[in-house]
Amino acid sequence: MPPLFSSPPDEALYTSADITDTIRKESVMEMEKVTEVVNTSCSESKRPLLIATNDDFNSYIHNNSIENFLFDCDGVLYRGTDAMPCASQTIQQLISRGKKVFFVTNNAASTRMELKTKLEKVLNCRGILKEDMMIGSAYVAGQYLKSCKLTKDSDNKTRVHVIGTAGLCSELQSAGFDISEGEIDALVIGLDNDFNYRKLCIATVLLQRNPDALLVATNLDAFDLVGFDARHLPGNGALVSAVEMASGRTAINVGKPSSTLSELIMDVYGLKAEETLMVGDRLDTDITFGNDSGMKSALVLTGCATSSDIASVMKDDESSQMIPSVIFPHVGYMFDDAAGDN
């Protein structure tokens, strides 16, 4: 029996270049299956555009006047600490051409600064990324709470209890909130590897004490694909679901695909949705988010979504918000000087 939590591959056996090459080949093979699924789909009106070459993508961007690019991170730009094929060149080219680029992730573990540092390292592109390109859901949770104008206590403090990482607490403190273990004005839930029954009890009791306290989820992802071997581990949605069940409350989601997030982005950065492309690997978060907010949506096949997921949303009338505008194998298809580099 394989171990439940396997170790990363031996570095002597697999280099980052090997891994990137494997991802490149797998995503191109998955694209063949997607092509078959899409071409045999009954409803022509729903069919996404299939991007076969970098030139195809360039034409799509030109024809649709796309000026802004929102990128999901895990599964799109990198997996673990390995960059996706041509991810670095793609980002550098877009920025050098004056396009607006943002990194929009439901991962609430990191501050904006930490996310910037990771991207610079993994994409090997120091000096061109800025902190305000980073739209992590920890940062968004802080901005959302600020927008709610919660009542302050006699010490002029607004108190937030957190289930989540130090990075999430840090972003909330940067937004002006006090982290509290006692009386609260809001409870924020982000993925927490130290989540346990005691934390669940405390959250439930705090919400009972102040039924007016806001209950905010950084995201509702049911699971995350973690590590090189893409283990399927519980996401923040599972923790939120436990708190909701115990408290009888419903959380406000500030992550993808919520409209709270798209309104904040459009408002703060002055973007037009119709000139914006959301690039992601998940149908339920990234693609739904792009479609719901009136953006174009692009799916890559290097993360969660597979050809069979696409087949099932195309069959189901109620899932039409999960059908992407365009599909291509990996983010390198956006890099138009590739010259066969894919």
Next chain:
Amino acid sequence: MPPLFSSPPDEALYTSADITDTIRKESVMEMEKVTEVVNTSCSESKRPLLIATNDDFNSYIHNNSIENFLFDCDGVLYRGTDAMPCASQTIQQLISRGKKVFFVTNNAASTRMELKTKLEKVLNCRGILKEDMMIGSAYVAGQYLKSCKLTKDSDNKTRVHVIGTAGLCSELQSAGFDISEGEIDALVIGLDNDFNYRKLCIATVLLQRNPDALLVATNLDAFDLVGFDARHLPGNGALVSAVEMASGRTAINVGKPSSTLSELIMDVYGLKAEETLMVGDRLDTDITFGNDSGMKSALVLTGCATSSDIASVMKDDESSQMIPSVIFPHVGYMFDDAAGDN
């Protein structure tokens, strides 16, 4: 600010008799509010019978030919380690009159033997209770899995992974199952005070490895009232909800109000539903369970349900399965030699 988890009251200040007396008075006061709610309710056809005296209850039992009594435990027969008013006399009288008495609890922490020992101690009635009167949801989970006739492996073992207490594991072993941390044929979830993210990960990975493994919940209670001060703490439903969300699976509930449980009880003990009364303190589990299975249902006001809960189910057409057949303040109203002892 009061502490999150308050200590039990000082024994020098509050004796068990004091606590029982407080419960008696509070439940009678709550009954006055219930009476007002029921009498001002618009829909006459739905009105439960309100039991005002022990004689009323005796007549009800006689008129409805009730032979079998299913008792929920926490909130009905005791709270913590304190017996409810006349709980002991009620149980002893029913048994001495030849009625069939069972204890049906969603608490999956104890084996049948442990539950019997607790009841004997709290109700001070050694020698009259038998193990087969104890229908705890740990025992039921084992019986349910047996009824599923799961395939055995080459070692002639059927492997069950457990989120829950030693008592739950013990009941599953008594039913013939191997407790496994690896390959599984079923995953059983009972309330686990040591629940944490790692346990959630393991459960998710095991369910992914064997998509045919049964997923069983001992109950889906959203919360439990715990201790003398009735703290509202997360129930097993919260843990099940986290596992369901992360795995994309739906658990089979073998606790109240599931029909799986009522079928098992009726079948094993040869009871007729129409001659059976389910006595409980929760509308969503006990009363729904009784009503759904064609029994009569009796609500006591010493546990979860309040007059405002009753008001809301009486207003809502979709909640009619939560309206009890009869309501009385506490279990002592079932003891017909009380002579004003209530």
